[in-house]
Amino acid sequence: MHPDKFRRLLAAALAVPLVALAALGLFFAVLLHYDARAHEKLNKIDTVVTATEQLQDLIGTQEALARRHEIAGGAAQQSALVPLHTITRIRMAELQKMALGDPRADALLETLNDQYLLWMGWAQETLAGKTFGLTIAQNDARGWQQMSSIHETLRELLDLEHERRERQAAAIASFKRHTIEAIALSALLLGLLLATLTRQSLTRVSRSYRKALNEQERISGELARSRQWLQTTLESIGEGVLCCDAEGRVTFVNATAARLTGWQAAEAMGRAAQDVFVIVDETSRRPREHFWSADHVDALLASWSGQSLLLGRDGSECLVDHTASCIQGPGNEFAGMVLVFRDVTDRLRTERALQTTEKLAVAGRLAASIAHEIHNPLDAIANLHYLIETEEDPQLQREHLKMAKQELARTIQITRTMLSLYRESEHPVPVIMSELTQGVLLLLERRAMQQNITVEQNYEGHCRIEGFPAELRQVMTNVLVNAMDAAGPGGRIQVRIEDQSAEELRGSGVLIRVVDSGPGLSGDTGNRLFKPFFTTKGEAGTGLGLWVSLGIVQKHGGSIRIYNSCESSLPGACVEIYLPARVLQLGIHRLVSEEVHPPAMV
Template structure:
């Protein structure tokens, strides 16, 4: 199970009791709210009762003052009654402002207010001596009747409020009893609900956890099997694999790497990578400089990639192609490097043998033409030598001698051009491609004449580069021979060489175009031209010419492509070769075995 899903299940299991407790808390809050509201109403009733009793006392006091007017005099009692009347009016107004909430109580309060005002009028008139023709007894009876009505109304109001208070108290008592019962029932139900839901949730969590453990065990088993398969694969492949950490310490070597480096796995682990994988340049045997910097990963990988001579710990030497790839950590930071290398000694020797075979094949194809080209000037020299011996005129002898020297110089030029196909320098040297191409055309001159092929030449600029002349002559020989074969009898070939200025994707150099008047390329042929042993000439071709030429051009850091020409006068194939002014990369090492040298000399 995914960790996020497991966390969601666990959160759901814990959320159920929390939600239930929150609901119970909300229920308790509602109960407390209603309890506080009920007690508020009870307190309000008590305030009304207290205010009513205070009103009853004030009215009783005023009644007593009104009855003493015979003893103290009306004026004195009237002055004492005035503030009590004011206080009574204030208390009456406060009592009326209290929201009694009972229509009967409100009606009694209105009646009380009217009765009090009526009695207060009687009291003030009596204290002022106004009886309106009534006797004292009749006037007192009138006041007594009014006061009795006030007291009756006060008693009814108090009885009504006391009854309300008893009902409210009884309601509060019932509410508390019901609240206790509801709390007990809610607790019981909540406990049962929590127990059931928690059990279900924990059961789901337990099952999910068990499933997650089983899944983890399965994944661990698959990882172990995958690791074993990977280990077996790495141990079985024919390429060496060396892994190191961010500090450049070896963490893994497979069997092939251990064999080529001469270090066993146990000995190599923990060693510095440059101490285990010791490489030098093949030609100069100069050690390769290894840059180890986790901050400059691209430079690090570039310094560990290429083709070099591997020096084994046991003294063995291997030509290896090697490349490096970075390892990334959890946060995509540099965590190390994987170095993959393969022994290419036999393959390079085979390729060089094929290249030498192609050279010999070219020489064989040119042998008849070269023999004819050498025979003609030698025959002319022999005839001129006879004329010189028989001629007595010194002037004619000098002319014959001059003609013999010219024929001899032509023979020397042909032989030098032929030998230059095999003589090679160890390092790039200045080459003028126009002169080199003219020398190749000199060797192919008789072949062009036999097939009546017209060769048009165009050279623009200095046409100077750095390279290996013998290999470049081999390329031009292959291209020109293919063009003559494609042009056929009476055909036409155009050779254009011009300086190429620097562009965005490549530097300055020389651009060579060889166009023939042949039938051009088919789509199937164009895709297979540079594959070894593919030929369109049947038994007459080896199928190695263009393959070798591609390797030589790439070795010089250039490019070669073949496409059908768009010119109406030359509708055949166009071979376009770009060679940089300086050799950008020596893609193939120049160490050739003694056996290959011997075969070339033969």
């Protein structure tokens, strides 16, 4: 299960009890609110009862003062009655402001107020000695009757408030009883609801967790099997594999890498990669420069790629082709590197033997032509020497001597060209391709004359590059010999060399085109021309000429391709060679790999 879905299920399982508890808490808050209001109302009733009883006591005190006028006289009671009257009026007003909320209680308060004012008028008149024609007994009877009405009203008011209090107390008791029952019932229902929902939620969470756990176990098993399969594969392949982390520490070494480097896997683990994989330049034996920096991954990979001499821990040495690839982490950050290398010592030895064989084959093909080219001027020199000895005329002797020198110079030029074909420089030197091609054509001149082949030459520009002259002569010899063989007796060959300006995909250099008048390429021949040992000449060919030429051109950083010409006068094959103005020095022993590209664009 996806982690987000699992988290949602877990959140839902926890949210249900929280929501239920919140609802229960809200229900309890409402109950407490109603209970507080009921007690507030009960307290208000108690306050009214207390105020009524205090009012009753004040009126009773005033009644007692009014009764004493017979003994003490009216003046003293009248002075004492005034403040009590004021307090009574204040208490009466406070009681009326309490908003009892019962029409009967409000009516009783109005009646009580009127009765009290009426009695207070009687008491003041009586204490002042005014009876209005009534006898003392009649006057007292009137006062006592008024006071009896006041007491009756107060008793009714108190009875009414006591009755209200009992009803409110009973309501509170009933509310509490129902509240307890509601709480118990809601707790029971909530418990059942929570138990049911929680059980369902936990069941889903548990099922999801178990499913996720099973999926994780399945993935872990697949990863373990994949890791075992990968390790077995890496251990069984014939190429060395060495893995490093982001700090350049070795994390994996397969059996081939352990054999070539001399480091066992257990010993190499955790060591710096440059201490285990020690490579130097093949010719200069200088250590390959490389630096470990995750900020410059491209430069790091380039410094660990190429062909070098591997120095084993046990002192062994072997030539290896090695490449490096970057390992990226989850955030595409640099997490390490994989080095893949293989021993190419035997392959290079075989390739060099094939190159030597091809050079010998080229020498063999040129031997007859060179013998004729050298024999003719030497024969002419011998004849001229005889004429010089027998000639007595000094003028004729000088002419014969001049002709002998010309033939001798031609012989020297042929021999120098022959020697330079196999004299190889250690570093690229300036080469004028037009002069180099003319030298090769000089060696092939006898062969062209025997087959009556016309060679057209067209040179434009300086045609100057940097390269290895001996190897370039070998390329031009192979191409021109193939063109002569394709053109056949009476055929025609056109050689064009021109300066090439810089383009988008390649720099400036020289473009060479050799076109013949032969039948051209047929079928899938063009796709197989650059493969070793493939030849269309039968027993007369070795099948190595174009393969070696391809390697030499690629060594110079150029390209070679063969296609059928579109010219009506020369409908045969066209060999197009591009050579850059400057060649990267890779070492004279550096050879191309076995993989070759199709001739459509090499």
